[in-house]
Amino acid sequence: MKKKLCVLMLFAFVMAFGLTGCKKADSSNGEVVVYNWGEYIDPETLELFEKETGIKVIYDEFETNETMYPKVEAGATVYDVICPSDYTIRKMIENDLLQELNFDHIPNAKNIGKQYYDSAMEFDPGNLYAVPYCWGTVGILYNKTMVDEPVDSWTILWDPKYKDNILMQDSVRDAFMVALKTKGYSMNTLDLDELNEAKNYLLEQKDLVQAYVVDQVRDKMIGNEAALGVIYSGEAIYTQRENPDLEYVIPKEGTNVWIDAWVIPKNAKNVENAEKFIDFMCRPDIALMNFDYITYSTPNDAARDLIEDEEIRNSTIAFPDLSQYENLETYTYLGQEGDELYNELWKEVKSE
Amino acid sequence: MNSLQRNKKLLGTPYFIWCAFFIIIPLGMVFYYGLTDRNGSLTFENIAAITQPEHIKGLFLALGLSFLSTIICILLSYPLAMILSAMKVSTKSFVVFIFILPMWMNFLLRTMAWQTLLEKTGVINSVLTFLNLPVLKIINTPSAIVLGMVYNFLPFMVLPLYNCISKIDENVINAARDLGANSIKVFTRIILPLSVPGIISGITMVFIPALTTFVISKLLGGSKILLIGNIIEEEFTQASNWNLGSGLSIVLMIFIIISIIITNIFDKGGESNFL
Numbered sequence: 001m002k003k004k005l006c007v008l009m010l011f012a013f014v015m016a017f018g019l020t021g022c023k024k025a026d027s028s029n030g031e032v033v034v035y036n037w038g039e040y041i042d043p044e045t046l047e048l049f050e051k052e053t054g055i056k057v058i059y060d061e062f063e064t065n066e067t068m069y070p071k072v073e074a075g076a077t078v079y080d081v082i083c084p085s086d087y088t089i090r091k092m093i094e095n096d097l098l099q100e101l102n103f104d105h106i107p108n109a110k111n112i113g114k115q116y117y118d119s120a121m122e123f124d125p126g127n128l129y130a131v132p133y134c135w136g137t138v139g140i141l142y143n144k145t146m147v148d149e150p151v152d153s154w155t156i157l158w159d160p161k162y163k164d165n166i167l168m169q170d171s172v173r174d175a176f177m178v179a180l181k182t183k184g185y186s187m188n189t190l191d192l193d194e195l196n197e198a199k200n201y202l203l204e205q206k207d208l209v210q211a212y213v214v215d216q217v218r219d220k221m222i223g224n225e226a227a228l229g230v231i232y233s234g235e236a237i238y239t240q241r242e243n244p245d246l247e248y249v250i251p252k253e254g255t256n257v258w259i260d261a262w263v264i265p266k267n268a269k270n271v272e273n274a275e276k277f278i279d280f281m282c283r284p285d286i287a288l289m290n291f292d293y294i295t296y297s298t299p300n301d302a303a304r305d306l307i308e309d310e311e312i313r314n315s316t317i318a319f320p321d322l323s324q325y326e327n328l329e330t331y332t333y334l335g336q337e338g339d340e341l342y343n344e345l346w347k348e349v350k351s352e
Numbered sequence: 353m354n355s356l357q358r359n360k361k362l363l364g365t366p367y368f369i370w371c372a373f374f375i376i377i378p379l380g381m382v383f384y385y386g387l388t389d390r391n392g393s394l395t396f397e398n399i400a401a402i403t404q405p406e407h408i409k410g411l412f413l414a415l416g417l418s419f420l421s422t423i424i425c426i427l428l429s430y431p432l433a434m435i436l437s438a439m440k441v442s443t444k445s446f447v448v449f450i451f452i453l454p455m456w457m458n459f460l461l462r463t464m465a466w467q468t469l470l471e472k473t474g475v476i477n478s479v480l481t482f483l484n485l486p487v488l489k490i491i492n493t494p495s496a497i498v499l500g501m502v503y504n505f506l507p508f509m510v511l512p513l514y515n516c517i518s519k520i521d522e523n524v525i526n527a528a529r530d531l532g533a534n535s536i537k538v539f540t541r542i543i544l545p546l547s548v549p550g551i552i553s554g555i556t557m558v559f560i561p562a563l564t565t566f567v568i569s570k571l572l573g574g575s576k577i578l579l580i581g582n583i584i585e586e587e588f589t590q591a592s593n594w595n596l597g598s599g600l601s602i603v604l605m606i607f608i609i610i611s612i613i614i615t616n617i618f619d620k621g622g623e624s625n626f627l
Contacts, residue, residue, distance in 0.1 A: 070592040164472070164489075170575045172590065210472075211492050211574025224473055343591040351406035351578040 029054040032273035035072070035079040037260065038063055038215060040134070042293035049280050055273045063214055064171050072097060078267050080274040085260050087173070087331035089130050090123040092263065094333060099266045100128045105275040108282035116299035120259055122330050130261035131278050134296040136233035137257055137320065137328075138174060139250045141217070143243075146227035154182040154251045157228060158201075163208045167220055167229035170212035172346040173331055174256070175202060178230060181253045181327065188332045190341070199345045203352055212350065221246055232258075234296030236317045241295075248317050254327025259299070386598035398599020407583060407600060414579040415607070417494060418562030421501035425509040425558050426551065428502070433513035433550075434543075437520075448514070451507050459504060463571050466500055467491070470572070492574035500568040501558075508557035516550025517543065552619045560608055580604055 038061040046057045060077065062068040065088040072079060073095070084092065092098045103109055109131050116132045124130045142151050146165065149156075157166055157178065169175055177187040179198035189195060210226050217229040222242045231239075236248035262278045264271060280286055287303035297318045298304060307313040322328055334342065389395045401407060436444055454462060469475045470491040477487045490496045520543060528538050566581035575582075580600065587597030 064590070066590040066592065070588070070594070073592070206576065209574075209576065212576060213574070220471075223471075225471055340591070340593070343593075347406050347578070347583065347586070347591075350575065351409055351583070 029056075030270055030273055031056040031058055032270050032277050033058045033060070033078065033080045034277065035060045035062065035068065035077075035082045037061065037083060040083065040260075040294055040296070042289045044293075045281070045286050045289050048286070049277065053273075053276055053280070055270075055276065057277070066171065072265060075267060078269055079265055080268040080270045081277050082263055082265060083133055083260050084263065085258050085331070086120075086123040087333045089261060089263055090333035092265075093124065093129055097265055098129045098263050099268070099271070101131065101264060101278075102275065105272070106131065106279045106282065108279045108284075111282050111284055111287070111302040112299045113301040116259065119257070119330065120261060123259075123332070124261075130263050131282060132259050132261045132299040133281065134234060134294070135257070135259045135299050136297050137250050137322075138169075138177065138230065138232055138255050139236075139248055140228055141221050141231040141236060141239060141246055141248050142228045143221065143224060143226075144245050144247055146224075151228075151247070151249050152252050154178050154253050157230070158182075158205050158208070160208060162227050164210045165227035166205075166209050167217045167226045168205070168209050168212050169217070169230045170214050172342050174230065175212070175346065175349070176342060177256050177331075179205075181251070181255060184253065187256060187329055188334065190334060190338050192341075195341065195345055199349055202349045206349065206352060232296070233317060233320075234294065237295040237312070237315065240317075250320065250325060252325075254325060254329065257322065257328045257330055259330070382598045382601055384598075385594045386602045389595055390593075398596050399602060401596055401599055402603045406578070407580070410578045410580040410583045411603070411607070413494075413577070414563050414581060417498055417579070418501065418559050418565075421498050421505065421562050422509075422555055422559045424498070424502050425506055426554065428506060429509040429513050429554065432510055433517050433547075436510075436514050437518035448511075451510055455507055460567060462504065463500055463568055466496075466503065467571050470496055470499075491572065492576055494573070494577060496572040497569050497577065497579075500572045501562045501565065504568065505558040505562055508561075509554040512553040512557065513547060513550040516547045520546050549619060552615050555615055556612065559611060563608065563611075564604065 032055050034057055036059070040061075041059075046059060049055065050057055060079070062071075065085050068082070068084060069088060069091065071077065072082060072092070089098070112132050116135060117127050119135075120127060120130055120132055140151055140154070140156070142156075147156075147162075156162070157168070168178070173187070176195070176198055179201045180187045180189060180194065183194070183197055183201060185191070185194045185198070211220075213220065217231045218235045218239055220226055221229050221231070222239055224243070224245075231248070233248060233250075236246075239246045240248070262281065264274045264278075268274055281290070282300060284300060284302035284306055287298050287300035288306045291298040291300075291303060291307070295318070304313060304319070312318060386398050387394060387396070389397065402411065436447055439447065467474075470488065471477070472487070472489075472491065474491070480487050490499070524546075525538055525542055528542050533541065564581050566579065566585040569577055569579045569582055570585075573579075578586075581604075584597050584600050584604070587593045587600065
């Protein structure tokens with residue numbers, strides 16, 4: 001009798017396991033698994049999408065391209081839509097992780113300005129794989145009450161006056177970009193001497209840096225925790241809204257112009273839903289909702305025309321005229337050895 | 353009898369499944385990745401990589417900080433455990449409850465709370481400035497990491513110590529007193545040796561998580577201080593070099609095993625004195 005009970009319990013256990021394992025979405029139109037940056041979408045747009053299409057959105061977030069890539073490569077979770085940055089898209093194309101998009105199924109993709117598709121050619125030749133979602137620059141966010149001199153150069157991040165008042169990006173490419181640009185080199189260099197010089201320059205700076213952080217730059221700057229921080233332009237409008245003392249500049253030595261774009265991985269299970277999702281995100285009203293919410297510059301020209309506040313529509317932070325800057329670059333994929341070299345040097349900086 | 357035993361074995365099945373899927377297979381994978389390179393061929397390079405200056409530095413820094421935290425935990429917990437065991441039952445359970453209460457909150461949240469407390473314009477410093485006292489500058493330094501470790505792991509030292517000390521037979525202590533031992537003698541010859549098992553399990557429960565932590569050092573160290581845990585984490589999440597990350601994990605495991613062996617030697621010594 002007891003034995004039977006045990007077997008029964010075991011059976012129930014296995015069943016419970018099995019059932020959770022093969023739980024399928026019950027909504028009639030299936031699901032779409034989205035992998036996006038943290039706080040990079042207006043959650044309401046996801047609800048709207050679910051309501052309009054009947055497709056269930058399973059939403060997952062990452063903090064850096066570097067944390068996203070191994071997860072996708074290992075295939076632990078199979079995603080249908082991902083939003084990586086330029087150089088990572090290149091890496092994914094080269095490693096055969098992406099599939100070509102069928103633009104016939106994404107009619108709204110035409111709302112994206114031509115100039116952005118042109119820039120996207122740098123990492124996605126022929127515009128086959130990616131639909132731009134957001135773009136921007138990397139610059140310095142500073143607090144006017146703590147910095148009284150004009151800020152126009154990266155070198156201010158090496159000024160001992162601001163010891164413990166500087167926030168640097170805790171991501172290898174952005175940190176090296178700052179040092180390489182200051183030294184007048186390309187941020188995509190693989191020249192060992194240039195990289196070593198940049199590394200030593202970053203080491204020189206480390207004593208002045210309060211902390212290496214990623215998303216926290218925003219909160220710390222709003223909270224007057226630091227005077228200067230390296231930040232993505234998209235955060236600038238938001239931080240100014242919260243703390244009017246903050247100002248954003250693109251340093252004169254040049255910087256990184258980046259594009260984050262929607263892609264569909266090769267192993268995606270719900271390609272059709274993924275296309276619908278990308279199309280939905282390109283709709284002007286939806287793109288506008290997202291712009292209002294995350295304040296990252298939208299490449300969606302139709303959405304920009306819908307912005308009511310003229311000040312924001314013509315904001316030089318959200319939509320800077322890039323032709324006035326020299327030495328602007330976009331990250332390129334450095335190859336496995338290049339990546340390893342950068343990571344090794346960055347580890348040496350951080351462990352010092 | 354025989355069938356009862358068989359049934360008992362059957363009841364163990366879920367545990368064996370758990371063990372296989374969540375302990376043995378992952379461990380096997382760590383060893384597989386640790387002992388191969390990206391192309392899958394056998395190599396000891398990932399293990400030997402511990403000798404790189406930044407790795408060895410991270411390891412010794414982690415050993416040092418977690419050792420220091422463990423010592424501080426013992427020094428704080430021991431008197432507390434003794435006071436606790438001398439208390440009335442009702443107050444005793446209340447104090448123990450107070451100690452366990454923070455553990456109901458998520459570990460990550462508590463560590464982030466410390467970040468907000470310790471920040472330059474954080475809660476503590478605002479109060480200090482208000483009182484015209486000098487501000488506290490420990491955020492993003494090793495001291496903040498030690499503070500975070502002690503705060504997070506203190507209950508794991510207090511509880512086993514308290515358990516152990518409260519189980520000491522009153523009669524043994526009274527007998528020692530009757531035979532002329534003063535309080536110091538009672539403590540050094542009776543209470544301390546009898547509480548060694550508690551100290552040992554406390555050390556294991558504090559030292560090992562402190563040694564392997566990467567969250568505390570990341571949040572309270574501002575990513576400026578790399579412990580071996582951070583290096584391993586970044587190999588997986590940033591550098592996507594699972595092989596190196598696994599190799600370094602294996603080295604860390606060896607250090608943990610060594611620390612367990614060392615504490616076990618003391619434990620046996622402690623017990624055999626009395627048996």
